[in-house]
Amino acid sequence: MARSFNKLGKIRKAKQRAGNHSSHKKRKQQAKMKNASVHVKNLSFRSLKDAEILALSKGLNFIPNPTNKNVKALLQNDFKEFSRKLRCKYHFCRNNDLPLHPFYENTGYTPEKTCQTLETYIDKTQIELSSIELYRGANNISTQERKALHDLKNDQSIVIKKADKSNTVVIMDKKEYIKEGIRQLNTHHYESVEKPNIAEINSIIQERVRAMKEKGSLDKQTFHYLTNVNETVLRPGRLYLLPKVHKLNTNQNNAESKMPPGRPIVSQIGTATEKIGHYIDHFLVPIVRNQDTYIKDTTDFINKIESLKLPSSCLLISYDITSMYTNMTFPELIDAVKRALEDTRAHIHKMIKIPIPDPTDLLFLLKCLLENNVFEFNGHYYRQIIGAAMGAVPSPEICDIRMHEITKQILCLYEHKQNILFHGRFRDDGFIIFNGNRNEAERFFTIANSIHNLLKFTYEISESSMVFLDTEIYKGNRFENSGILDIKTYIKPTNTFQYLHRSSAHNKAVFTGFIKGECIRHARNTSDKDVLRKQLLEFNFQLTKRGYSKHEIKPIIEETLSLDRQNLLQSNRNKSNTKTIPNVLVTKYDPRIKGLKNRIMKHWKSLQNDDYCKMVFKSDPIIGFSKHKNIGDMITNSTLT
Structure with a gap:
């Protein structure tokens, strides 16, 4: 018992x-x-499986481990291209230290073989790469998750996009997505058109480009860039929407449509106007940078704000120009650019290192760009008839130039402009420090909202704190002691902290660089050390939730806390714009390949035995890793299929 x-x-x-x-x-x-x-927003009527949620939560930038078997062959092809570049550098070394042309394109020219020293290095390194070992590591995504991604991609009833202003993955019903797109396309900003004659649009542009070359307005490199167009592959633009999930009604009934408003983006890749967009933008950027309200980025904004000693009673004001890009007419945009070119021509001459075209030619190309913004959505063709398309390269500069004129008009009519202690604008967001009362400040926006038929200003006024860009400006201890506003990094309440997952098939340096970059951003944006410590502690916590080790986070955080903030704020100003051609082997990163750098470097020093090679190849080669397909490449598309 x-x-x-x-x-x-x-x-x-x-x-x-x-x-x-x-x-x-x-x-x-x-x-x-x-x-x-937390990282997945399902607005569709499809019920997601656990494996689908887990796969999507990794983020659209997550790269599953590659499974292809011809890794060595691909690596040899990449080294072959690297060898071609080395030979080109050998033959054209006299131009080695010159800055790259702004419209430089790889010609693919293959020169004759060079000296024995360089050819020996190439041959020996090819042998080294052919014997490189491949290691079999653990898979970073399960079989169920791979199948889930395949199922999501092939589900024709849904559309998957990144959320506007965050990395949240959003799943929407295709019918609701199309309905939102059509709702926007039925406004006065767009018109329906027949299938566009892309060849005719390209022919008009090319004819003008050739005329500019004959006048001497284009150098050889720029002319080659603008005319190197394969007409057979040109296509209309593609409209897609980024869902504004931050504007969702949280009390919305599941039986109703849950599609939020979408930000319309027209992809210009592969269009007849893509290259002239880059060309136009090159001449407009110096004009915008010369504006008295211009803010380059957060660092520039902080430097300007921290140079001011302010009265204790000043008001902090932020404003937003609603749908700025799509609410300006073509004639007013073209006329604004014309006036800006006339006013700043001397300034542009100092900034631009290539031939400056006649304003009539530049304005002709600008008109072509605006009036031929034809795109496809859901199998139908449309044309934007008001505003500059979000997605076209020069659109921010074109709208900035017109917006600067409008703000000057507002100030001309504003009775209390002497009370404005600071006024800066980054695209459609503005920041004002005002030494007066609320009624006087609101008068500025009363004028602003009456000066243009389509543009409307929304604003916030505060006596203590205000959010602008990715910072929160407030009156803290420093302000009480010295009259200089305090600043800290602003974290949106809707932020889901969907950082790049640590198990993604990225090079280790990418993760280290990301952590360091974010830590430096916090340190640069935060004026109070105690506040900084709390922010970095929270950052550390969120990183561990994305698979990062405390051992790789802690040293970077400790190093960040010891940095001089003033040096961080000045570092961007000291960066040189000169771009020289380094020795770069570009290949796809594969975690199965180990010791690639050592094999590339093994015989590199032998080049120093030749006087000519020693002069040409001064710096060590760099490995630049391109990426394999990420989840976003696998399951998202700019067209509806």
Whole structure:
């Protein structure tokens, strides 16, 4: 009986342990799913499986480990291209230290073989690469998750996009997505058109480009860039929407449409106007940078704000210009650019290193760009008839130039402009420091909202704190002591912290660089050390949730806390615009390949034995890793299929 009793007791305990283990495993899975769900916004009527949520929660920039078997062959092809570049550099070394032309394109020219020293390096390194070992590592995505991605890609009833102003992955019903697109296309900003004659549009542009070359307005490199167009592959633009999930009604009934408003982006890649867009933008950027309200980026904004000693009663004001890009007419945009070119021509001459075209030619190309913004959506063609398309390269500069004129008009009519202590604008967002009362400040926006038929200003006024760009400006301890506003990094309440997942098939340097970059951003944006410590502590916590090790985070955070903030604020100003051609081997990163750098460098020093090679190849080669397809490449598309 004793033995029987003991045996039964052991069985009961084993079952209890198994039950506890099962409960623990279940709780762990539930917690995992809860954390994953934060990064995925399902607005469709499709019920997502656990594997689909887990796969999407990794983020659209997550790269699954590559599975292709011809890794060595691909690496040899990449080294072949690297060898071609080395030979070109050998033959054309006299131009080695010159800055790159702004419209430089790889010609693919293959020169004759060079000296024995360089050819020996190339041959020996090819042998080294042919014997490189491939390591078999753990897969970073499960079989179920790979299948889930395949199922999501092939589901024709849904559309998957990145959320506007965040990295959240959004799943929408295709019908609702199309309905939102048509709602926007039925406004006065667009018109429906027949299938466009892309060849005719390209012919008009090319004819003008050739005329500019004959006048001497284009150098050889720029002319080649603008005319190197394969007409057979040109296509209309493609409209896609980025869902503004931050504007969703959280109380919306599931039975109703849950599609939020979308930000319309017209992709210009592969269009007849893509290259002239880059060309136009090159001449407009110096004009915008010369504006008195111009803000380059957050660092520039902080430097300007921290140079001011302000009265304690000043008001902090931020404003937003609603739909700035799509609410300006073509004639007013073209006329604004024309006036800006006339006013700043001397300034442009100092900034631009290539021939400056006649303003009539530049304005002709600008007119072509605006009036031929034809795109496809859901199998139909449309043309934008008001505004500059978000997605076209020069659109921000074109609208900035007109917006600067409008703000000057507002100030001419504004009775209290002497009370404006600071006024800066970054695209459609503005920031004002005002030394007066609220009624006087609001008068500025009363004028602003009456000066243009389509543009409307929304604004906030505060006596203590205000958010602008990715910073929060407030009156803290420093302001009380010295009259200089305090600043800290602003974290949006809707931020889901969907950082690049640590298990993604990226080079280790990418993760280190990301952590360091974010830490430096916090340190640069935050004036109070105690506040900075709290922000970095939170950053550390969020990183660990994305698979990062404390051992790789802690040293970077400690180093960041010891940095001089003033040096960080000045570092961007000291960057040179000169771009020289380094020795770069470009290849796809594959975690199975180990010791690539060592094999590239093994015989590199032998080049120093030749006086000519020693002069040409002064710096060590760099490995530039391109990426394999990420989840976004796999499951998202700018067209509806």
